[in-house]
Amino acid sequence: MNFEPTEDRRMLADTLNRFVSEQYGFETRNAIAYGDVGMAPALWSQFAELGAIGALFSEADGGFGGAGFDIAVVFEALGRGLVVEPFLGALLVGRALAAAGSEAQKALLAELIDGSQIGALAHDEPGNHYELGRVATRAKREGDGWTLSGAKAVVVQGDNADLLLVSARTSGEIDSEDGISLFLVPGDAAGVTRRGMGRMDGGRVAEITFEQVQLGADALLGEEGRGFATLELTVGTGVLALCAEALGAMEIAKRDTLEYLQTRKQFGVAIGSFQALQHRMADLLLEIEQSRSAVINAAAALDADRVTRERALSAAKYTIGRIGALVAEESIQMHGGIGMTWELPLSHYAKRLVMIDHELGDEDHHLARFMALGREDAE
Template sequence: MNFQLTEERQMLQDGLRRYLGEAVTPQALEAAQTTGMSPEIWAGLSEMGVAGALFTEDQGGFGGAGFDLMVVFEELGRAGAVEPMLELLLAGRLVAELGDETQQEIVAQAVEGAVQLAFAHGEPASRFDLERVETRAERSGDGWTLTGRKSVVVNGAQADHIVVSARTSGDVADRDGISLFLLPKGTAGIEIRDYPLSQGGHAAEIVLDGVTLPAGALLGAEGQAFEAIETAQARATAAICADALGAMETARALTGDYLKTRKQFGQPIGKFQALQHRAADMLIEIEQARSAVINLCGHLEADRDTREIHVSATKHLVGKVARLVAEEAVQMHGGIGMTEEYDLARFARRLSMLDQRFGDATFHLGRFVRLRAA
């Protein structure tokens, strides 16, 4: 496995770091609290063609591999950007891989930044279990009728199209019988409650009350969507781990700068051996997390069992390291590390919330053990 970035990926990384370093300002983040994202930053990312890195050439992009995802999301995490690029990856790749020609036109529009996407899969009682789907889809004439609830649908209220999972057969925890549907914005019978997230961006609770869809809304084969959902979440988990890696690097950099400038007893506190050891431990843990993320990104195209073992191993490790880095960074800053006005606060929140998405460290430890035993 070659760990070095290709020339194209290096150019993408450099361009993204420069752009986000200038664009993600306190003013842009404050404006994004209302809408869930900054239209200016999203337009800039679209103009740079960043979304193309999330899709293969056959899907209208220029990347789509694990290391392409790592480059993009590490820089988003490093800057603390709140734009819904992860939702584009989740929903967009599902549409690109399962949709017909008409549905795939949405992917081209999404890559250009013209439309927003969201993926509604989690439910109030599902926790982190992908196969637990209670929302039902029943045939109604030439179409479908959907009834159920979806929870924490990131970008749900802002999306022009929502990819929704629903059970067309089987029991609530069966892997077989899960189907995917494409819902346009404004479809009758959908109730959306929008709310802000603590780390930035918006999510929504969605109620489907007898939503009627045409037959063409079905994505892929009926009842056979679980494998595609699991693959999509594997990619998204790699992306979110890279995001956490970038956020940890920023937290470490902020801490290092503070240790060099904050003085006590007439000298910078960074000269105190105890703090030097803690800073060194942070660096070592972050580098271990980086190795795990690289390993996962390199195995996204492996067979299912190998891929999923790396998914859970990496998510567990990154979750543990993210918590350690957030706690150590805040503690070494002292009182200022707790203030809302200081940048470290939003990165600490980001790391805490990233651990919860797609399964926290404890969940993935248990899943890793089960996968290895199997």
């Protein structure tokens, strides 16, 4: 199999990298990331005009990409600039719409792709630990519609979202994969309360409560009680996106550390000439290449059968979690005390790498999942 990027993907990567470099500099990024809104609507529109959102979806869904490698190209470029705009939400909500939506629901894809609507996945709940099938939020039939009640935690860009994709239990036990349904809920619907807050690595998250939210029959996405498969498929694309984003962040941490080793002098010579630091940097380069291989493997497996796909995704997320923490620690240590300062971009890349490990399942969760899927395949 040829893993070389196509000409179109190279052009997309070049365009995004150039735009991020020119328009999303470090000071600009921090002003956006730690501001009250946690994103820049004007830049979000420009990203959409460049085709960065459209590249995440197939032509049939109104985009011009949609393959695993297209997702990886976009998010690696975003990771290089620590972009905080709501790409992940657009990907998650859009892929769920594409997989299970009715024709009327799929019409919403156009608004996600052109950036006029912001989407967010509201699945994680207070007290849960990455268990995809554990859902306590409830939806009950009321006439032709539904009544939704419950709470969701750490919803990325949840306070800015126009459209929420909400998982809710319509039957079954709290930790059963059966009985989970997915609903499309307007962010400003009556009974929806959002409490936004800043993330330590920039951007925004929200705690969202649903108090007797009245929904029409058209709010149900896919079949009642059979939303787990769509949820798993959707979250899988998000795992790939986060792994690619981490890879982009690692590349910049590596670049900046190499530059520091080549310019910082001690005893009259560059510290990069010290053998101990050379060995540590060589080990780091090998680990980052291993991360790239894991991302490539996950991107290639995105359209494979379920077990192959999910094992490749969990393997990549475990690898990224382990190596991301290593890159953050080693890069800071080789910079010395300056590596921890707010003014140095490296500290922000390190924070993002650590936080990516905790999104959509940390390395411990995905290692256990990888092993469980292997046993399942053997049976």
